[in-house]
Amino acid sequence: MIQLDDVSYAYPDTDHFVLSHMNLSIPAGSVTGIVGASGAGKTTLAKILSGFIPHVDGGELSGTVVVDGVTIAEASLADAVSHVGLVIQSPFNQISGAKFTVREELAFGLENLGVPRDEMAVRVAEVADLLGITGLLDRSPYALSGGQQQLVAIASMIIMRTPVLVMDEPTSQLDPGGTRMVFDVMSSLRDSGITLVIFEHKLELLREHADVVHVLADHQLIAHGPSRAMLADPRMEEWGIGSTRFTAAASEARTKKLLPADVELPVSIEDAATVFASFASSKGA
């Protein structure tokens, strides 16, 4: 579904490669998490996956990027964006500014594509329901809080129904409840066949929702694996990504020989509950 072969990139007027000799293969209908310390080039990779590099940002891109069967460099931007959607970090800038209600804002992309009115109304209602923003439909997008704007921004891309959706820290403005809901929505999109790539810091949620996690460090994708194994990898510390408290607690317990040496380290609460319930019970219980 997404294939990167030997991709390198330097921004215009620089000879400093943000990403170098990168390979990546993402199967259709999966949720892929990409983690990396800040400054590792996550936003740049998100733009490459969605065609904005090289079409908008310019710069020097080598290697091939194929998304949903389309070779991005050879396609037009309009063609590329019909295959892959991008949710950018700032919800304020994802909002068009041209629409006066959330309802019309959500329909903006569909209007551009010439989707018939009846179908638009159905899709707006569906996506609003999915993200719990039906109550906001008649409000001005600018009268919303940052968190509400972020939900509108995500909805405005989901409604496009692109086969691939790339999200760059889509939950930065949301409180824990909103964040959890967005991740649940991602899982349901995956179940309907959409391929998702998400750039995130929230490791517990990545473990729960991503099938595979890739690590971006030193200008390259240096490791990948199933979400639990990858996120519990001891090297996550040296890569500056860190670990959840579940991983840290189990690792500490293992050092103190309170857990067996070969125990598979947990990342999420479910992993941890299983690990600790089978090997240890509390003296406080």
Next chain:
Amino acid sequence: MDVSFSGVGYTYPSGVEAVKGITLDVPSGQRFAIVGQNGAGKTTLVRHLNGIFQPTVGTVHVGDWATTGHTIAELSARVGYVFQNPDEQLFARKVIDDVAFGPKNLGFDDERAAALVAAALEQTGLSAEAESHPHHLSLSERKRVALAAVLAMDTPVVVLDEPTTGQDEHGVRMIASIVASLQEQGRTVIAITHDMDFCAENFDRVVAMAHGEVLADGTPTEVFAKDDVLTEARVEAPQLARLADALHWDRRPLTVDAFVEQLPRSGA
């Protein structure tokens, strides 16, 4: 320096009552965190400390000053406020000049200002970026520039609004160590945060807010033990507290050490 809110209420011109009759005393040197969902009134409350909002009813004191008698600029000598969005304040071409802006406004002599700026850059891990253009840095670095800019003002009270959002693990640890060192210097730290693990591990006292009111006020251990409060404030307990629940433990440890301590010893 201690700060206090006495019966503080704030109603926006639109008629929304964001803060309702809040009374809180924060003693000098305390690490004080406020949690609660978006719209609970957290930011409105702490913005009273530097005079951005003046209470509709009640009074706010910073040391011996009532905020009503002072301008934002005057209060900035006592309260350093790190805003959520660094892009609303960074303006200079060099990080070092931006960080020096506050100390200069406060009229510090060159020697003192230079020492404070250097120390703030060091603490935020930005010494190597002193000559960089702030807008060439990543968002998490820019947030740390904004933090350094306030640290350099050497205020007895420091307010942090969502300091860990957008920070990677490395950044979160750096901010945690800054909170600790501010306390060592006897400065009062007041933070608003959605990161309950950061809150549980680094603060002496937590206040949970909802609908402009205080629901609970106590140590992290006390507040994170109250399920009804957490539900109403719509916050999740820290990761290990939730794990303790899943394991049916009757006590909720908040840190890795406390959790491991609560595990049965082998052979016990």
Next chain:
Amino acid sequence: MSSTLFDNRKSVIHRLNPVTKLIALLAIIVTVFAIPLWWVAGLIIVLVVVPAAVISGSGGRLLSLSLRILLPIMLVLFIVQGLTFPGGKTIIWQWGIIDVTSEGLLFALGIGSRIIVLVLASILLVLTTHPGDLMSALTERGMSPKFAYIISSTLQLIPAFKDRADSILLAQQARGLSLKGNPLRRIKIMLPLLSPLVLGMFTDVEERSTAMEARAFGSTARRTSLIPVADSMVQRIARWLFIVLALAAVATPILLGLL
């Protein structure tokens, strides 16, 4: 935050097709400026603007908004023209060296009545027409979507940028920036206020254009619109009628040799 003056009600006037209202407004403006008789403007106010304002239910807001704009203009106009009109001979009031002439007042009345019509009718349009509906209606009639985008986003982003400017001001004051001082100092303090605003605007424009492309803004498909724009045969006929009336208004003074 309310970004527009739109007064959300459900009257017949509100429900009219925005293009009908726009053409009516243009026809009125053309008429009063083509025919140099103050009572024509007066008739239009009494027969068209006032009834429309009453029906719309927005009359109160129209009055308060217009007064704020018109009072200072009218005061200046009548004082200046009444006193200094060059052809003024008929003195109706005199005090010291000050002469108020009836020619001057009549001239002021002529100009003033047109300005009053212009302001009242324009504000009524703005109060009764949702800017989004106006844009949809104009796009439907072939206005370029990029042009429509520029107009609507300007309407909304200006208040958004004002909010940001306010935040910047607070952030810098919180860093000890004092707004007091002499003019030279005031100019100096503009840098920390303007620089984040301008830099932020550049980043925003760049990011927003990326985000808009991701939402198919570059698509060449024939655009559709979510909100149907109400229209009827009566309105279509009315629009042609307004155009004919406006043309007649332009022709009349020429034919009658009034000019």
